[in-house]
Amino acid sequence: MAEPGQPRENWGSKIGVILAVSGSAVGLGNFLRFPVQAAGHGGGAFMIPYFLAFLLLGIPIAWVEWTMGRYGGRRGHGTAPGVYHVISGGKRWAKYLGLFAVLGPLGIFFYYSYIEGWTLAYAFFSLTGQYQALQDPQAMRSFLAGFQGVETNSYFNGPWVAYAAFAVVYVINFYFIYRGVTRGIERLNKIALPIMVLIACLLLVRVATLGAPHSDRPGQNFINGLGFMWNPDFSALKDASVWLAAAGQIFFTLSVGLGSIMAYASYLKARDDVALSSLTSNSTNEFFEVILAGSIVIPASFMFFGAMGAQQVAQGGSFDLGFVTMPLIFNQMSGGTYIGFLWFLLLFLAGITSSVSLVQPLITFVEDELKLTRQQSVVAIGVLGFAVTNFIIFTLAQGSLDEVDFWAGTLLPVLNAFLEVAIFAWFFGLTRGFREFDLGADLRIPRFFGFVIRYITPAFLLAILLVWSIQQGWPILTLKNVRPEHRDVIWVTRIILLSVLLLLLWLLVIARRRGRFIKPEEQR
Amino acid sequence: MIRRNDAMKSMPVLLLICGMVLLAGCSPEPPHTAEGLMEEGRRALEEGDYTDAYEALTDLVNAFPQSDLASEAQYQICLMYTGVAQDDYRAKQACYIFMRDFAGRSDSVKVARVQAEMDRLFATRLEGGGLFMIILSWTMILALVVFCYWRIFRARANIQAPLEIDTEGD
Structure with missing residues (x-):
């Protein structure tokens, strides 16, 4: 990120950018979403569609995003509006479509920073033993609901503790963003990622060495817990929803379609490798997700609650797993105070390395296209984000978070990824695309990926987009499952999101009037 | 021009794939009473059409969760997958839902039968x-x-x- 008149910033090292993208990808979903998805969709058999989606969806889209980002960065554009403009050869519509890739990550940031605050608060609760007396799921859920401010109970009197944690997390986020790519984001990830590996390994060793926590049930041990998680049920593969769940998991875990990778890659030097760096980030994410997260959460649930309890976890949601089931497990574990602290610290680090990447596209957008200084960018975006997140915090019980999550966290990333791949494969062209892949490359991308990128990946994305739109989108759009008394809040949430989109459109128009989107031939 | 042609050439393949995915999800409108759905489910079960039986019985459970027939329908789904249809993946889900949502208002013989199936399915x-x-x-x-x-x-x-x-x- 550069001050006006200065060249754009570059990453300090190759490992720095790899860890930054890995940090962006390794988030709460790795530890909370993947185990639930795998255990609930056929165990080991789930890995077949999962790896196929990794190969056909995750790896190609990541390559495309890295390459588009570096290409745009060379031309002074680090976010989708500018990148689509130069990649499409100056097509008039392209820059407007790019706005969705700025809105998407920003929308996720609006609620993600709040959830990140929960992890910090729960780390504190673990150390102070605040939930230690709670022994059943109902009590732990009540504790969580009180903390969130969804209900007033004996544990909390409103969401003020959660709010304080959010405020702390919010300041930390913007501190790293303000310090810039090299001194802020790169340094954060260089410290956080190794700590995360260490904590996850410690947790894994702790869970693996617990033996059978209930002496009267010796079968409830770590090995059989792995069996619950990994025993393949191949009949699950006949179910289309399992394939869709695997594709969705790969899509979200790699943080593709958000615009964050593109923004990060725009700070690469012209001849920095993208092919191997992208694959390394993806493999780092898979290491966290499959090997570490896949061996901790569900096996631990099985050991303490048995097969039925673990099945309940697998059928439940991610929040339930992270903030209800895991604290209950720690309460039954010797040294649970410290293990609980480490668990929530791990989630916090996973969260913050992701959340800084969610704000980066908008920061890059206003700096590149409007030439704002970093201070101006951070203040303007900080105020906007704070206002919207406050709305979400105080309307959580009415479903505002779920509404933003659907639009920004579910629909827009898939739409953005489709647009990226389509513009890259069909307008930029694969011959030029492969020349860009190969520029400074430490790894030659196999040529059959050309076919995958042109046909398979867009078809896969389009199918996901259509099925989700029909299955989830229509009921959400028509407020089918929303209580009548909550509808006003949902409409206000939509108006806020639309207003943010219009604000971005206005900024884009200003940038265009300042001559930021001249056609390539006019530039010559 | 070449780029435009590339885009146009890719479209039919994409539309074909997406069309196949969408068509796979189409199904006729179900009857709108619990009794009608139960009858349809039982008939499909007798004819060995397990997919239709599952759809009818699940529609019943989803549309009329408070009716007595919902409990019976969930029980039938559980038995179908543990028995004639032999699908452990779906059996686990179906029996789990029965125990979670309907065990409290079903007779003890059925609960014991499902519990036995659960013990077998989850003997991990x-x-x-x-x-x-x-x-x-x-x-x-x-x-x-x-x-x-x-x-x-x-x-x-x-x-x-x-x-x-x-x-x-x-």
Whole structure:
């Protein structure tokens, strides 16, 4: 990120950018979403569609995003509006479509920073033993609901503790963003990622060495817990929803379609490798997700609650797993105070390395296209984000978070990824695309990926987009499952999101009037 | 022009694939009473059409969760997958839902029967297949991680490509 008149910033090292993208990808979903998805969709058999989606969806889209980002960065554009403009050869519509890739990550940031605050608060609760007396799921859920401010109970009197944690997390986020790519984001990830590996390994060793926590049930041990998680049920593969769940998991875990990778890659030097760096980030994410997260959460649930309890976890949601089931497990574990602290610290680090990447596209957008200084960018975006997140915090019980999550966290990333791949494969062209892949490359991308990128990946994305739109989108759009008394809040949430989109459109128009989107031939 | 043709050439293939995905999800409108759905489910079950039976009985459970027939329908789904249809994946889900949502208002014989099936389905220990999937998944990921980081730390730009990209198309 550069001050006006200065060249754009570059990453300090190759490992720095790899860890930054890995940090962006390794988030709460790795530890909370993947185990639930795998255990609930056929165990080991789930890995077949999962790896196929990794190969056909995750790896190609990541390559495309890295390459588009570096290409745009060379031309002074680090976010989708500018990148689509130069990649499409100056097509008039392209820059407007790019706005969705700025809105998407920003929308996720609006609620993600709040959830990140929960992890910090729960780390504190673990150390102070605040939930230690709670022994059943109902009590732990009540504790969580009180903390969130969804209900007033004996544990909390409103969401003020959660709010304080959010405020702390919010300041930390913007501190790293303000310090810039090299001194802020790169340094954060260089410290956080190794700590995360260490904590996850410690947790894994702790869970693996617990033996059978209930002496009267010796079968409830770590090995059989792995069996619950990994025993393949191949009949699950006949179910289309399992394939869709695997594709969705790969899509979200790699943080593709958000615009964050593109923004990060725009700070690469012209001849920095993208092919191997992208694959390394993806493999780092898979290491966290499959090997570490896949061996901790569900096996631990099985050991303490048995097969039925673990099945309940697998059928439940991610929040339930992270903030209800895991604290209950720690309460039954010797040294649970410290293990609980480490668990929530791990989630916090996973969260913050992701959340800084969610704000980066908008920061890059206003700096590149409007030439704002970093201070101006951070203040303007900080105020906007704070206002919207406050709305979400105080309307959580009415479903505002779920509404933003659907639009920004579910629909827009898939739409953005489709647009990226389509513009890259069909307008930029694969011959030029492969020349860009190969520029400074430490790894030659196999040529059959050309076919995958042109046909398979867009078809896969389009199918996901259509099925989700029909299955989830229509009921959400028509407020089918929303209580009548909550509808006003949902409409206000939509108006806020639309207003943010219009604000971005206005900024884009200003940038265009300042001559930021001249056609390539006019530039010559 | 070449780029436009590329886009147009890709469209029919994409539309065909997406059309197939969408058509696979189409199904006729179900009857709108619990009794009608139960009758349809039972008939399909007798005819050995387990997909239709599952759809009718699940529609019943979803549309009329408070009716007595919902409990019976969920019980039938559980028995279908543990018995004639032999699908452990769906059986686990169906029996779990029965125990979670309907055990409290079903007769004890049915609850005991489902509990017995659950004990069989969830008698978990690490099987050969599970061990194989762990070893396969872990090996693939670890191999990829080691390969990537090994290459990163020994990186040399072994492919020479021009810095200036030809912007005249393919």
